[in-house]
Amino acid sequence: DTAVSQTPKYLVTQMGNDKSIKCEQNLGHDTMYWYKQDSKKFLKIMFSYNNKELIINETVPNRFSPKSPDKAHLNLHINSLELGDSAVYFCASSQQGSNQPQHFGDGTRLSIL
Amino acid sequence: EDQVTQSPEALRLQEGESSSLNCSYTVSGLRGLFWYRQDPGKGPEFLFTLYSAGEEKEKERLKATLTKKESFLHITAPKPEDSATYLCAVPNTGSARQLTFGSGTQLTVLP
Numbered sequence: 355d356t357a358v359s360q361t362p363k364y365l366v367t368q369m370g371n372d373k374s375i376k377c378e379q380n381l382g383h384d385t386m387y388w389y390k391q392d393s394k395k396f397l398k399i400m401f402s403y404n405n406k407e408l409i410i411n412e413t414v415p416n417r418f419s420p421k422s423p424d425k426a427h428l429n430l431h432i433n434s435l436e437l438g439d440s441a442v443y444f445c446a447s448s449q450q451g452s453n454q455p456q457h458f459g460d461g462t463r464l465s466i467l
Numbered sequence: 468e469d470q471v472t473q474s475p476e477a478l479r480l481q482e483g484e485s486s487s488l489n490c491s492y493t494v495s496g497l498r499g500l501f502w503y504r505q506d507p508g509k510g511p512e513f514l515f516t517l518y519s520a521g522e523e524k525e526k527e528r529l530k531a532t533l534t535k536k537e538s539f540l541h542i543t544a545p546k547p548e549d550s551a552t553y554l555c556a557v558p559n560t561g562s563a564r565q566l567t568f569g570s571g572t573q574l575t576v577l578p
Contacts, residue, residue, distance in 0.1 A: 358510070385564055387565070394570065395552065395570065395571055396568070396570050397511070397568040398568070399559075399565045399566060399567075402562065402564045402565050409562050409564065409565060411565070419563075444510050444511075446510075448564075450564075453498060453499045453516060453518060453558075455501055455513040455516055456501075456513070456566065457554075458503075458510030458511045458512070459506075459510050459512060460509050460510045461509070461510055466546065467563070
């Protein structure tokens with residue numbers, strides 16, 4: 355009964371490829387997020403999304419795009435992968451409201467060759 | 468710009484040796500502060516939310532406190548299973564749904 359699940363757990367691919375990471379939550383939350391954790395373990399928000407609003411962190415390249423087929427899913431598409439995209443990507447979800455805790459998946463480790 | 472700074476970067480304790488982790492923040496109008504625990508290869512696991520200065524929350528050997536400028540995570544008589552990275556985060560000034568995280572404190576508790 356995993357609350358927030360991501361697939362795949364590991365993703366190894368060549369520079370220039372396009373890839374997707376899937377995320378699903380079964381908590382009934384209405385807001386989902388994508389974070390990037392770099393080699394120094396610093397966790398940085400990329401997107402937050404609910405059915406009314408997509409907020410994109412200004413530092414995120416437009417090669418990254420979130421796609422939400424429904425309230426329980428928020429997938430991450432990445433075009434033209436670059437070496438600097440290597441990181442661990444975390445999906446999270448929460449109820450609406452700034453004081454609601456976010457619940458995280460176990461991450462997808464992306465390695466660019 | 469919102470900032471969250473955690474110290475120390477790493478902490479090694481003997482089992483039973485109590486200590487505190489610090490999280491200082493700079494944000495306009497605090498709307499809560501979150502503590503998370505992250506184990507290797509896992510996502511952050513929610514521990515506490517603190518909403519206002521003076522508030523305290525406890526869970527087993529952990530106690531979180533909040534002032535107007537910082538939060539402390541006190542660990543009393545830690546055990547090896549408390550070893551993890553502890554992260555704090557605050558809602559962003561611009562978009563409260565988005566969190567700004569500190570870089571974490573890596574805690575190692577030796578048996």
